[in-house]
Amino acid sequence: xxxxxxxxxxxxxxxxxxxxxxxxxxxxxxxxxxxxxxxxxxxxxxxxxxxxxxxxxxxxxxxxxxxxxxxxxxxxxxxxxxxxxxxxxxxxxxxxxxxxxxxxxxxxxxxxxxxxxxxxxxxxxxxxxxxxxxxx
Numbered sequence: 001x002x003x004x005x006x007x008x009x010x011x012x013x014x015x016x017x018x019x020x021x022x023x024x025x026x027x028x029x030x031x032x033x034x035x036x037x038x039x040x041x042x043x044x045x046x047x048x049x050x051x052x053x054x055x056x057x058x059x060x061x062x063x064x065x066x067x068x069x070x071x072x073x074x075x076x077x078x079x080x081x082x083x084x085x086x087x088x089x090x091x092x093x094x095x096x097x098x099x100x101x102x103x104x105x106x107x108x109x110x111x112x113x114x115x116x117x118x119x120x121x122x123x124x125x126x127x128x129x130x131x132x133x134x135x136x
Contacts, residue, residue: 002084007054008041008126009070009091010135011062017110019099020119021061024106037109038123039090054091062099062108070094073134076125088125092135 011019020037040061044053051069058064070093078086099108111119117130129135 004084004086005044005046005050006041006078006086006088007044007050007057007091008039008088009054009058009093010039010073010126011058011064011093011095013094013110014096015110017112018116019062019095020109020111020116020122021099021101021105022107024104027104036121036123037119038126041088041090042104043086050089054093058093058095061102061104062095063102064095064097064099067094067096074129074132076128078125090126090129090134 013019019040021040022035022037025035040058041054042057042061044050045056054070055066058066070091072089073092074090076088076090078088101108113136117136122130
């Protein structure tokens with residue numbers, strides 16, 4: 001079985017809104033809930049620190065930079081693909097500015113806390129954390 005570690009981050013702007021991104025179905029055809037909204041992140045590069053991987057993913061996907069050290073919120077097991085076990089570490093962090101998306105994402109939106117918690121079509125693992133009150 002292949003073990004992978006992923007880092008994800010819920011980004012908050014100075015107005016108190018949270019960033020959601022929509023993954024490209026062409027680049028990620030295996031995503032279970034096509035057209036779902038999720039948060040920035042990806043797999044780590046083994047041998048490099050988690051925080052460096054997190055900063056890299058934020059920069060690659062949004063061209064934004066973290067304004068302070070993020071807070072670790074949760075660790076989740078993702079066992080949706082046979083022969084692969086992904087451990088997903090999710091953080092809460094802050095950024096300034098507007099994202100400029102790379103080819104991994106096709107759309108973004110900033111949502112208030114209330115809009116975020118009532119949003120539909122969310123990534124199932126992100127929704128699980130929201131429902132458990134992990135962020136708020």
